[in-house]
Amino acid sequence: MIELLGNTPGQNETQTRNFGQTVAGRPITWFVDEQVNSGTWREEEIAPEVSGVTRPLKIYRAPRKTNLIVYDWHGDKQTFCPPMWWDLAIGSGACGLGCRSCFLMLTHRIKRDPSRHLLYDNLDDFVHAAEKWLNDPARRRQHTLGVGIDRSDSLLYEGVVQHVRSLAPLFSDPHRNLSANKLILLTKTANTHYLADIIPAHRANVVASFSLNPESIADMWEGKWPDTGERITPSISKRLEAIKYAQDLGFEVRVRVDPILTPHGWEEHYAAFIAEVKSMGINFRYWTLGTYREKNAQLDGWRERWGLLPMEWQPDDNELVKDGTHRHLPEARRIEIYTKVRDIIQREFPKARVSLCKETHIVRRAVALCNADCNCLV
Helix, strand or coil, X not given: CCCCCCCCCCCCCCCCCCCCECCCCCXXXXXXXXHHHCCCCEEEEECHHHHCCCCCEEEEEECCCCCCEECCCCCCCCEECCCCEEEECCEECCCCCCCCCCCCHHHHHHHCECCECEEECCHHHHHHHHHHHHHCCCCCCCCEEEECCCXXXXXXXXXXXXXXXXXHHHHHCCCCCCCCCXXXXXXXXXXXXXXXXXXXXXXXXXXXXXXXXXXHHHHHHCCECCCCCCECCCCHHHHHHHHHHHHHCCCEEEEEEEEECCCXXXXXXXXXXXXXXXXXXXXCCEEEEEECEECCCCHHHHHHHCCCCCCCCCCCHHHCEEECCEEECCHHHHHHHHHHHHHHHHHHCCCCEEEECCEEHHHHHHCCCCCXXXXXXX
Protein backbone atom coordinates (compact mmCIF):
# COMPACT_ATOMS: atom_id res chain seq x y z
CA MET A 1 0.00 0.00 0.00
CA ILE A 2 1.10 3.58 -0.64
CA GLU A 3 1.49 5.63 2.49
CA LEU A 4 -0.23 9.01 2.46
CA LEU A 5 1.48 11.83 4.27
CA GLY A 6 -0.50 14.84 5.45
CA ASN A 7 -4.21 15.47 4.83
CA THR A 8 -6.38 12.98 2.99
CA PRO A 9 -9.87 13.59 1.54
CA GLY A 10 -12.37 14.27 4.30
CA GLN A 11 -9.71 15.20 6.83
CA ASN A 12 -9.01 18.70 5.60
CA GLU A 13 -10.69 21.28 7.83
CA THR A 14 -10.73 23.94 5.10
CA GLN A 15 -14.15 24.11 3.47
CA THR A 16 -13.34 26.96 1.09
CA ARG A 17 -10.17 28.37 -0.38
CA ASN A 18 -8.23 30.27 2.27
CA PHE A 19 -6.41 33.02 0.42
CA GLY A 20 -3.17 34.42 1.75
CA GLN A 21 -1.84 37.94 1.62
CA THR A 22 0.77 39.48 -0.66
CA VAL A 23 3.90 41.03 0.77
CA ALA A 24 2.22 44.44 0.65
CA GLY A 25 -0.67 43.14 2.75
CA ARG A 26 -3.25 43.26 -0.03
CA PRO A 27 -5.47 40.25 -0.84
CA ILE A 28 -3.80 37.75 -3.14
CA THR A 29 -6.62 38.35 -5.64
CA TRP A 30 -6.06 42.10 -6.01
CA PHE A 31 -4.61 42.03 -9.55
CA VAL A 32 -7.21 39.58 -10.84
CA ASP A 33 -9.98 41.65 -9.23
CA GLU A 34 -8.70 44.79 -10.96
CA GLN A 35 -8.84 43.12 -14.38
CA VAL A 36 -12.41 41.95 -13.81
CA ASN A 37 -13.61 45.26 -12.35
CA SER A 38 -12.14 47.21 -15.25
CA GLY A 39 -13.80 44.95 -17.81
CA THR A 40 -10.46 43.73 -19.19
CA TRP A 41 -11.35 40.15 -18.21
CA ARG A 42 -14.84 38.62 -18.27
CA GLU A 43 -15.77 35.92 -15.79
CA GLU A 44 -17.55 32.90 -17.24
CA GLU A 45 -18.77 29.59 -15.84
CA ILE A 46 -18.16 26.39 -17.79
CA ALA A 47 -20.66 23.58 -17.28
CA PRO A 48 -19.39 20.11 -16.27
CA GLU A 49 -20.69 18.53 -19.48
CA VAL A 50 -18.47 20.92 -21.44
CA SER A 51 -15.28 20.73 -19.36
CA GLY A 52 -15.55 17.07 -18.38
CA VAL A 53 -14.99 17.72 -14.66
CA THR A 54 -17.56 17.12 -11.93
CA ARG A 55 -18.42 20.74 -11.11
CA PRO A 56 -18.76 24.02 -12.98
CA LEU A 57 -15.42 25.73 -13.63
CA LYS A 58 -15.05 29.49 -13.44
CA ILE A 59 -12.65 31.06 -15.91
CA TYR A 60 -11.78 34.49 -17.23
CA ARG A 61 -12.05 35.38 -20.92
CA ALA A 62 -10.10 38.01 -22.84
CA PRO A 63 -8.42 38.47 -26.23
CA ARG A 64 -4.66 38.01 -26.52
CA LYS A 65 -3.25 40.81 -28.63
CA THR A 66 0.43 39.89 -29.02
CA ASN A 67 2.72 36.84 -28.92
CA LEU A 68 -0.01 34.37 -29.82
CA ILE A 69 2.71 31.81 -30.49
CA VAL A 70 5.51 31.68 -27.94
CA TYR A 71 8.99 30.26 -28.37
CA ASP A 72 11.30 29.53 -25.44
CA TRP A 73 14.35 27.39 -24.92
CA HIS A 74 13.69 25.30 -21.82
CA GLY A 75 17.18 23.81 -21.53
CA ASP A 76 20.65 25.04 -20.66
CA LYS A 77 24.21 23.73 -20.95
CA GLN A 78 23.43 20.98 -18.44
CA THR A 79 19.80 20.22 -19.33
CA PHE A 80 18.53 18.65 -22.55
CA CYS A 81 15.42 20.23 -24.08
CA PRO A 82 15.62 20.68 -27.86
CA PRO A 83 14.68 24.21 -29.01
CA MET A 84 12.45 22.90 -31.81
CA TRP A 85 8.93 23.43 -30.52
CA TRP A 86 6.64 26.41 -30.22
CA ASP A 87 3.51 26.87 -28.11
CA LEU A 88 0.14 28.36 -29.02
CA ALA A 89 -0.63 30.60 -26.04
CA ILE A 90 -4.35 29.72 -25.78
CA GLY A 91 -4.42 30.60 -22.08
CA SER A 92 -2.37 32.04 -19.27
CA GLY A 93 -1.58 30.77 -15.81
CA ALA A 94 -2.40 27.34 -14.37
CA CYS A 95 -5.15 25.64 -16.39
CA GLY A 96 -7.78 25.40 -13.62
CA LEU A 97 -7.40 21.71 -12.78
CA GLY A 98 -5.64 22.75 -9.58
CA CYS A 99 -2.59 20.47 -9.74
CA ARG A 100 -0.65 21.20 -6.60
CA SER A 101 2.87 21.00 -8.03
CA CYS A 102 2.08 23.00 -11.18
CA PHE A 103 4.97 25.25 -12.20
CA LEU A 104 2.50 27.66 -13.78
CA MET A 105 1.70 29.01 -10.31
CA LEU A 106 5.18 30.56 -10.46
CA THR A 107 4.90 32.09 -13.93
CA HIS A 108 2.60 34.94 -12.86
CA ARG A 109 2.26 34.56 -9.08
CA ILE A 110 -0.33 37.20 -8.12
CA LYS A 111 -1.40 37.96 -11.69
CA ARG A 112 -3.26 34.68 -12.34
CA ASP A 113 -5.60 32.65 -10.15
CA PRO A 114 -4.64 28.97 -10.59
CA SER A 115 -8.28 27.92 -10.05
CA ARG A 116 -9.70 30.43 -12.56
CA HIS A 117 -7.80 30.13 -15.81
CA LEU A 118 -7.44 33.07 -18.20
CA LEU A 119 -8.64 31.69 -21.55
CA TYR A 120 -8.10 33.72 -24.71
CA ASP A 121 -11.06 33.87 -27.06
CA ASN A 122 -9.83 35.51 -30.30
CA LEU A 123 -9.84 32.19 -32.15
CA ASP A 124 -9.42 33.61 -35.66
CA ASP A 125 -6.26 35.46 -34.64
CA PHE A 126 -4.76 32.20 -33.35
CA VAL A 127 -5.59 30.40 -36.59
CA HIS A 128 -3.98 33.20 -38.61
CA ALA A 129 -0.91 33.11 -36.36
CA ALA A 130 -0.59 29.35 -36.91
CA GLU A 131 -0.92 29.80 -40.66
CA LYS A 132 1.84 32.41 -40.59
CA TRP A 133 3.99 30.08 -38.46
CA LEU A 134 3.59 27.28 -41.00
CA ASN A 135 4.49 29.61 -43.88
CA ASP A 136 7.72 30.84 -42.30
CA PRO A 137 10.58 30.07 -44.74
CA ALA A 138 12.66 28.87 -41.78
CA ARG A 139 10.13 26.16 -40.91
CA ARG A 140 11.50 22.61 -40.85
CA ARG A 141 9.75 19.26 -40.55
CA GLN A 142 11.11 18.66 -37.03
CA HIS A 143 9.44 21.84 -35.72
CA THR A 144 6.18 21.36 -33.80
CA LEU A 145 3.44 23.59 -32.47
CA GLY A 146 1.88 22.78 -29.10
CA VAL A 147 -1.65 23.78 -28.16
CA GLY A 148 -1.02 25.45 -24.82
CA ILE A 149 1.38 22.72 -23.66
CA ASP A 150 3.10 25.11 -21.23
CA ARG A 151 0.23 27.57 -20.88
CA SER A 152 -3.05 25.68 -20.54
CA ASP A 153 -4.60 22.26 -21.18
CA SER A 154 -5.10 21.37 -24.83
CA LEU A 155 -8.57 19.80 -24.44
CA LEU A 156 -10.04 21.09 -21.16
CA TYR A 157 -11.61 24.09 -22.92
CA GLU A 158 -12.01 22.62 -26.42
CA GLY A 159 -15.77 22.74 -25.88
CA VAL A 160 -15.51 26.50 -25.30
CA VAL A 161 -12.91 27.67 -27.84
CA GLN A 162 -12.36 25.19 -30.66
CA HIS A 163 -8.62 25.60 -31.11
CA VAL A 164 -7.81 21.98 -32.00
CA ARG A 165 -10.77 21.50 -34.33
CA SER A 166 -10.03 24.80 -36.07
CA LEU A 167 -6.32 24.06 -36.54
CA ALA A 168 -6.55 20.42 -37.66
CA PRO A 169 -7.65 21.24 -41.24
CA LEU A 170 -4.82 23.76 -41.55
CA PHE A 171 -2.21 21.23 -40.44
CA SER A 172 -3.59 18.57 -42.79
CA ASP A 173 -3.43 20.81 -45.87
CA PRO A 174 -0.20 20.12 -47.82
CA HIS A 175 -0.47 23.50 -49.54
CA ARG A 176 -0.48 25.38 -46.22
CA ASN A 177 1.59 22.94 -44.15
CA LEU A 178 4.48 22.51 -46.56
CA SER A 179 6.78 20.79 -44.06
CA ALA A 180 4.08 18.47 -42.64
CA ASN A 181 4.57 19.96 -39.17
CA LYS A 182 2.76 18.36 -36.24
CA LEU A 183 0.21 19.91 -33.88
CA ILE A 184 0.88 18.55 -30.38
CA LEU A 185 -1.79 18.29 -27.69
CA LEU A 186 -1.27 17.61 -23.98
CA THR A 187 -4.14 17.02 -21.57
CA LYS A 188 -5.18 15.60 -18.20
CA THR A 189 -8.79 15.34 -19.35
CA ALA A 190 -10.86 12.60 -20.97
CA ASN A 191 -12.17 15.02 -23.61
CA THR A 192 -11.09 13.09 -26.70
CA HIS A 193 -14.72 12.95 -27.84
CA TYR A 194 -14.12 16.43 -29.27
CA LEU A 195 -11.52 14.90 -31.60
CA ALA A 196 -14.23 12.84 -33.28
CA ASP A 197 -15.42 16.09 -34.92
CA ILE A 198 -12.17 16.20 -36.89
CA ILE A 199 -12.75 14.33 -40.14
CA PRO A 200 -10.35 11.41 -40.79
CA ALA A 201 -8.54 13.26 -43.55
CA HIS A 202 -7.53 15.98 -41.06
CA ARG A 203 -6.18 13.75 -38.27
CA ALA A 204 -2.75 12.68 -39.51
CA ASN A 205 -0.73 15.67 -38.24
CA VAL A 206 -2.43 15.96 -34.85
CA VAL A 207 -0.71 14.18 -31.94
CA ALA A 208 -2.77 13.52 -28.81
CA SER A 209 -0.58 13.21 -25.71
CA PHE A 210 -1.67 12.63 -22.14
CA SER A 211 -0.29 13.38 -18.69
CA LEU A 212 -0.78 10.23 -16.60
CA ASN A 213 0.31 8.46 -13.44
CA PRO A 214 -1.04 5.49 -11.50
CA GLU A 215 -4.34 6.46 -9.86
CA SER A 216 -2.87 6.46 -6.34
CA ILE A 217 0.01 8.68 -7.45
CA ALA A 218 -2.24 11.09 -9.37
CA ASP A 219 -4.35 11.41 -6.23
CA MET A 220 -1.36 12.78 -4.34
CA TRP A 221 -0.66 15.81 -6.50
CA GLU A 222 -3.40 16.50 -9.07
CA GLY A 223 -6.04 19.05 -8.17
CA LYS A 224 -8.75 18.56 -5.53
CA TRP A 225 -11.79 20.62 -4.60
CA PRO A 226 -10.84 22.37 -1.35
CA ASP A 227 -14.15 21.72 0.43
CA THR A 228 -14.34 17.93 -0.07
CA GLY A 229 -10.91 16.76 -1.23
CA GLU A 230 -12.50 15.10 -4.29
CA ARG A 231 -10.21 15.01 -7.31
CA ILE A 232 -10.92 17.59 -9.99
CA THR A 233 -9.24 15.64 -12.78
CA PRO A 234 -10.99 12.59 -14.25
CA SER A 235 -9.96 9.16 -12.99
CA ILE A 236 -7.03 7.49 -14.70
CA SER A 237 -9.27 4.65 -15.90
CA LYS A 238 -11.60 7.15 -17.58
CA ARG A 239 -8.62 8.88 -19.19
CA LEU A 240 -7.25 5.56 -20.46
CA GLU A 241 -10.61 4.81 -22.07
CA ALA A 242 -10.50 8.24 -23.72
CA ILE A 243 -6.96 7.54 -24.98
CA LYS A 244 -8.06 4.23 -26.50
CA TYR A 245 -10.89 6.12 -28.18
CA ALA A 246 -8.45 8.67 -29.68
CA GLN A 247 -6.18 5.85 -30.83
CA ASP A 248 -9.13 4.07 -32.47
CA LEU A 249 -9.98 7.33 -34.26
CA GLY A 250 -6.53 7.13 -35.84
CA PHE A 251 -4.64 9.70 -33.79
CA GLU A 252 -1.05 9.11 -32.72
CA VAL A 253 -1.07 8.90 -28.91
CA ARG A 254 1.77 9.64 -26.49
CA VAL A 255 2.15 9.78 -22.73
CA ARG A 256 4.00 11.86 -20.18
CA VAL A 257 4.50 10.07 -16.86
CA ASP A 258 5.53 13.15 -14.96
CA PRO A 259 6.06 13.76 -12.10
CA ILE A 260 6.97 10.27 -10.97
CA LEU A 261 6.43 10.21 -7.20
CA THR A 262 8.02 7.57 -5.00
CA PRO A 263 6.16 6.90 -1.73
CA HIS A 264 6.49 3.47 -0.16
CA GLY A 265 5.43 0.75 -2.63
CA TRP A 266 5.58 3.00 -5.69
CA GLU A 267 7.21 0.44 -8.00
CA GLU A 268 4.29 -1.99 -7.83
CA HIS A 269 1.81 0.78 -8.60
CA TYR A 270 3.72 1.86 -11.69
CA ALA A 271 4.02 -1.77 -12.78
CA ALA A 272 0.25 -2.28 -12.43
CA PHE A 273 -0.48 0.96 -14.29
CA ILE A 274 1.78 0.06 -17.22
CA ALA A 275 0.31 -3.45 -17.35
CA GLU A 276 -3.17 -1.89 -17.51
CA VAL A 277 -2.11 0.25 -20.47
CA LYS A 278 -0.97 -2.90 -22.25
CA SER A 279 -4.12 -4.86 -21.41
CA MET A 280 -6.25 -2.11 -22.98
CA GLY A 281 -4.34 -2.29 -26.25
CA ILE A 282 -3.01 1.26 -25.98
CA ASN A 283 0.21 1.78 -27.91
CA PHE A 284 1.88 5.04 -26.96
CA ARG A 285 4.37 6.10 -29.59
CA TYR A 286 6.50 7.91 -26.99
CA TRP A 287 6.79 7.52 -23.22
CA THR A 288 8.27 10.68 -21.68
CA LEU A 289 9.34 10.46 -18.03
CA GLY A 290 10.08 13.11 -15.43
CA THR A 291 10.76 13.03 -11.71
CA TYR A 292 9.48 15.61 -9.23
CA ARG A 293 11.18 18.96 -9.83
CA GLU A 294 10.65 22.65 -9.13
CA LYS A 295 11.82 25.83 -10.80
CA ASN A 296 12.53 27.34 -7.39
CA ALA A 297 11.69 26.87 -3.71
CA GLN A 298 8.59 29.13 -3.76
CA LEU A 299 6.06 26.64 -5.14
CA ASP A 300 4.52 25.55 -1.82
CA GLY A 301 4.29 29.16 -0.67
CA TRP A 302 2.27 30.23 -3.70
CA ARG A 303 0.12 27.09 -3.58
CA GLU A 304 -0.78 27.95 0.02
CA ARG A 305 -1.42 31.62 -0.77
CA TRP A 306 -3.88 30.65 -3.52
CA GLY A 307 -5.78 28.26 -1.27
CA LEU A 308 -4.88 24.96 -2.93
CA LEU A 309 -4.65 21.89 -0.73
CA PRO A 310 -1.19 20.51 0.11
CA MET A 311 0.13 17.46 -1.68
CA GLU A 312 -0.36 14.19 0.16
CA TRP A 313 3.20 13.20 -0.65
CA GLN A 314 6.22 15.05 -1.96
CA PRO A 315 9.97 14.89 -1.41
CA ASP A 316 11.34 16.71 1.60
CA ASP A 317 12.49 20.17 0.63
CA ASN A 318 16.01 19.45 1.89
CA GLU A 319 16.23 16.54 -0.57
CA LEU A 320 16.04 18.82 -3.59
CA VAL A 321 19.20 20.18 -5.18
CA LYS A 322 19.73 22.64 -8.01
CA ASP A 323 20.81 20.72 -11.09
CA GLY A 324 20.51 22.34 -14.50
CA THR A 325 17.25 24.21 -15.00
CA HIS A 326 15.44 22.84 -11.91
CA ARG A 327 15.64 21.80 -8.30
CA HIS A 328 15.68 18.00 -8.52
CA LEU A 329 16.05 14.94 -6.39
CA PRO A 330 19.73 14.02 -6.11
CA GLU A 331 21.26 12.67 -9.30
CA ALA A 332 21.74 9.11 -8.02
CA ARG A 333 18.10 8.92 -6.89
CA ARG A 334 16.79 10.10 -10.26
CA ILE A 335 18.91 7.54 -12.06
CA GLU A 336 17.51 4.80 -9.83
CA ILE A 337 13.90 5.90 -10.43
CA TYR A 338 14.26 6.25 -14.19
CA THR A 339 16.00 2.90 -14.51
CA LYS A 340 13.20 1.10 -12.66
CA VAL A 341 10.38 2.76 -14.63
CA ARG A 342 12.20 2.33 -17.95
CA ASP A 343 12.64 -1.38 -17.24
CA ILE A 344 8.96 -1.82 -16.33
CA ILE A 345 7.89 -0.10 -19.56
CA GLN A 346 10.27 -2.08 -21.73
CA ARG A 347 9.22 -5.34 -20.11
CA GLU A 348 5.62 -4.74 -21.22
CA PHE A 349 6.51 -2.84 -24.41
CA PRO A 350 9.89 -4.11 -25.68
CA LYS A 351 9.96 -1.59 -28.53
CA ALA A 352 8.85 1.39 -26.45
CA ARG A 353 10.53 4.71 -27.19
CA VAL A 354 11.29 6.15 -23.76
CA SER A 355 12.78 9.57 -23.09
CA LEU A 356 13.35 11.99 -20.22
CA CYS A 357 11.86 15.47 -19.87
CA LYS A 358 14.16 18.40 -19.07
CA GLU A 359 16.88 16.18 -17.64
CA THR A 360 20.61 16.67 -17.43
CA HIS A 361 22.98 15.09 -19.92
CA ILE A 362 24.65 13.16 -17.08
CA VAL A 363 21.39 11.48 -16.02
CA ARG A 364 20.38 10.76 -19.62
CA ARG A 365 23.67 8.99 -20.26
CA ALA A 366 23.48 7.05 -17.01
CA VAL A 367 20.09 5.52 -17.90
CA ALA A 368 20.96 5.08 -21.61
CA LEU A 369 18.16 7.38 -22.77
CA CYS A 370 20.15 9.87 -24.82
CA ASN A 371 17.49 10.37 -27.48
CA ALA A 372 15.10 13.03 -28.75
CA ASP A 373 11.96 10.87 -28.52
CA CYS A 374 10.35 13.68 -26.54
CA ASN A 375 6.64 14.32 -26.17
CA CYS A 376 6.87 17.72 -27.85
CA LEU A 377 8.89 16.65 -30.89
CA VAL A 378 8.42 14.67 -34.09
